[in-house]
Amino acid sequence: MIYVMSDLHGCYDKYKQMLEKIKFNKDDTLYVLGDSIDRGDDGIKILLDMMKRPNVVPMLGNHEYMAYSVLKKFNVEITANNYNSHLDAEAIEMYENWMFNGGLTTSQDFAKLDKTTRDSIMEYLGEFELYEELELNGKTFVLVHGGLVDFEEDKDLGEYDIHDIIWGRCDYARQYYKDKYLVTGHTPTYNIDENYKGKIYRQNNHIAIDCGAVFGGTLGCICLDTLEEFYV
Numbered sequence: 001m002i003y004v005m006s007d008l009h010g011c012y013d014k015y016k017q018m019l020e021k022i023k024f025n026k027d028d029t030l031y032v033l034g035d036s037i038d039r040g041d042d043g044i045k046i047l048l049d050m051m052k053r054p055n056v057v058p059m060l061g062n063h064e065y066m067a068y069s070v071l072k073k074f075n076v077e078i079t080a081n082n083y084n085s086h087l088d089a090e091a092i093e094m095y096e097n098w099m100f101n102g103g104l105t106t107s108q109d110f111a112k113l114d115k116t117t118r119d120s121i122m123e124y125l126g127e128f129e130l131y132e133e134l135e136l137n138g139k140t141f142v143l144v145h146g147g148l149v150d151f152e153e154d155k156d157l158g159e160y161d162i163h164d165i166i167w168g169r170c171d172y173a174r175q176y177y178k179d180k181y182l183v184t185g186h187t188p189t190y191n192i193d194e195n196y197k198g199k200i201y202r203q204n205n206h207i208a209i210d211c212g213a214v215f216g217g218t219l220g221c222i223c224l225d226t227l228e229e230f231y232v
């Protein structure tokens, strides 16, 4: 079975409970649609678990993007040659922006890791997918974290701007593809329609799966084979 969840935001316990609930096993595939880290306590713990699982496909959210951009600059050995140059104004601004967006727990826990583990996390973050298109039982699913800004039906997914995909939001009142489902996280479903508080939003060929786990909502997960929804 193929499952999708999103916006774990450090909610490690909910993530583990969900894997148990769906009886996730080696024949299944799980797409994690970005924002696994930040805001909640255990983003690094989630990444370390995901890394060990070859059948978990990590996808890029704006939070991984911020973390990766900053940590690339910070995860260097300070030497006589770079001590006053490894953090330029741009790096410091990116760091402040990341902290403003809930990056503190991730950066603190990252700093506690040994160099080998830090390097493997950096390598892992560098491999996150920006988009996926899946065909299953005659249905096509397009998976992105945020949205498809400046959408055009015929546009190749590779033509969208990375920032638009990870920071953009969909217009959920509008149907994008005629014959494809657009699966997104990033926008908690209660912000789309308050009747969907804590629930996956499925309207207009949208499947919005961020149920606000870290904001006191639920963690939602959908099985793309059956469209069955799961909550913890």
Ligand SMILES: [Mn+2]
Pocket: 035, 061, 062, 063, 145, 166, 185, 186, 187
């Ligand atoms: Mn996001």
